[in-house]
Every structure is written in structure tokens, then in C-alpha cells.
Amino acid sequence: MSTTNHRVTVTARINTADTATAPTAPAPAVYTGTVYTNTAPGSFGGYLHHDPLAVVTGRDGTPLRLVFHASDRVHSHEAAASAVFDVGNYQHADDNGQSWPDDAHPVSTGDVIKVTGPDHWTVHLSVDSTGFSAVPEPATLVNRLTLNAEQAADVAHHLFEEIRSAAQEKASDDFDDYDLMMRINEMAPSDALAALKGANLPSDLTGPIAAALALLTPHFYAPRAGRTPAGDTPLTPAH
Structure with missing residues (x-):
């Protein structure tokens, strides 16, 4: 009698359920x-x-x-x-x-x-x-990078008047300065600023302020071409 060996195959069942994942933390409020x-x-x-x-x-x-x-x-x-x-x-x-x-x-x-x-x-x-x-939600939005010429002119005019008023007060006790102020009051803004800077009226800040005004509204507050205040340089912005 012959004996036949049968191989016995044992199959293990593996649980393939999805691996549990840690809950995701909610985004912070x-x-x-x-x-x-x-x-x-x-x-x-x-x-x-x-x-x-x-x-x-x-x-x-x-x-x-x-x-x-x-x-x-x-x-x-x-x-x-x-x-x-x-x-x-x-x-x-x-x-x-x-x-x-x-x-x-x-x-x-x-x-x-x-x-x-x-x-x-x-x-x-x-x-x-x-x-x-x-x-309410704003209705009028503008480009911040676009200079509004009308607003710039308003700012320039206000600064110019402040400079002239301060110069008038400082010049009141000095005859030469007072005489200069009388003439400055008759000048165009560009020439008035040039004269104020040349005379150091009302202060040494007049120059930087004049340069700022020339940037804001160059047609009104920049010195005229070829004009140079006495003893100083033209009021042109630095580049």
C-alpha cells in the first residue's frame, strides 16, 4: 500500500481594515x-x-x-x-x-x-x-499709489500758508526781514519759497518743505526754471 502525502496549506486571515488615523486638529479661530x-x-x-x-x-x-x-x-x-x-x-x-x-x-x-x-x-x-x-461697506475706493492732484494741491497750499505765516511772525522784529516779507507777500508761491529759503525764514526746514511742495504740485510750488535763491541752490527735489 502506498501512502500519498498531502501538503496542508494553512491560510491566515489578515484583517485589512483601514488603519485608524489621528484626528486632525481644527484650525485655530x-x-x-x-x-x-x-x-x-x-x-x-x-x-x-x-x-x-x-x-x-x-x-x-x-x-x-x-x-x-x-x-x-x-x-x-x-x-x-x-x-x-x-x-x-x-x-x-x-x-x-x-x-x-x-x-x-x-x-x-x-x-x-x-x-x-x-x-x-x-x-x-x-x-x-x-x-x-x-x-456700511465703503463705496468709494481709490488706488493708494495714484496721487490725487487736487488733494496734493490742498496740502501744498496749506503748508505754504503755514510757512508764510511763521515767517511773518519771525520777521516782525527785524526791519530787513519785514521789508522782505512785504515783497514775499506779493510774489508767486514758487518765488516766495525761494526767497524764504534764501533768507532762512522761517527756519532751516523751509528748504526740505519747499522740495516736498515741488513734488506735490510742481506747476505751482517748484521754482521757475533758471531761478536760484541768493546764496543757495535751486529748490529742486533730490534724485
Whole structure:
């Protein structure tokens, strides 16, 4: 009798159920804030609807979004706006390490801060002399990089009048200066600035201010071509 050996194959059953993965931690609740600078003349008195606003941008040219994690300090839209205000006045960075751009005006009264909370609600808050006020979504946005000629002329005119007024006060006790002021009051602004700088009236700041005015509105406040104040150089901006 012959014996046949049968190999016995044993198959182990392996449980192929998906390996359990650790739960993903939820993203932290955050508030984001974007600042709109008020470019209207006299905006320091407060924001008015339809005031032209310019969004503050980051280095890449896109709107700067400041980020703050929800915390005991930042727990509401108003608290987030306060945190944005601090960053916008060079006091802190946001929670992503973003600081306020060097070429942006500090956040001040009349500006508007757009805040989006963890609940995805967005609120626009105007910066008041004390605190914030909810306002409608801004309707008039302008390009921050585009100089508004009318606004520049207003600023230049105001600076010029301040310079002339200060010079008048300083010259009142000196006959020669007083005589010069009488003539300056009859001059075109460009020539008046040149004369004030040459006479060092009202101060040695007249030169830098005159250069700034020449940049703002060169057709009115830059010296005429070929004119050089006595004992000084033409009032042209440095390049």
C-alpha cells in the first residue's frame, strides 16, 4: 500500500481594515483685518460715507490681511480692530509676524478697518477719536499709489500758508526781514519759497518743505526754471 502525502496549506486571515488615523486638529479661530486709509481732505475729523478710501497693501501689492488668533484679548470684531490699530501704529506685529508697511500712513481717525471673524461675519469699523463705529461697506475706493492732484494741491497750499505765516511772525522784529516779507507777500508761491529759503525764514526746514511742495504740485510750488535763491541752490527735489 502506498501512502500519498498531502501538503496542508494553512491560510491566515489578515484583517485589512483601514488603519485608524489621528484626528486632525481644527484650525485655530482667527480674526483678519484689512485697513482702508481715508484720503479725503480733513478726514482726521472722522469718516463720512463716500469718503475716498485706499486699501493698504503688502509687499506683493495685494491687500494686507492682518491675522489674529482668537484669544482673551482678541475676542470680538472691535477687539480685533484694536489689535489692527496697534499694528498700524508700529506697536506690534500680527500673529503671522506681519508688520505695518513703511510706506503706509499710520492708522488714524477717519480710516476704516474691515474685520472678518471666525464666524465669517465681516464688519466695517471706522476709527473714531475714541473707539470704533460700525459703518456700511465703503463705496468709494481709490488706488493708494495714484496721487490725487487736487488733494496734493490742498496740502501744498496749506503748508505754504503755514510757512508764510511763521515767517511773518519771525520777521516782525527785524526791519530787513519785514521789508522782505512785504515783497514775499506779493510774489508767486514758487518765488516766495525761494526767497524764504534764501533768507532762512522761517527756519532751516523751509528748504526740505519747499522740495516736498515741488513734488506735490510742481506747476505751482517748484521754482521757475533758471531761478536760484541768493546764496543757495535751486529748490529742486533730490534724485
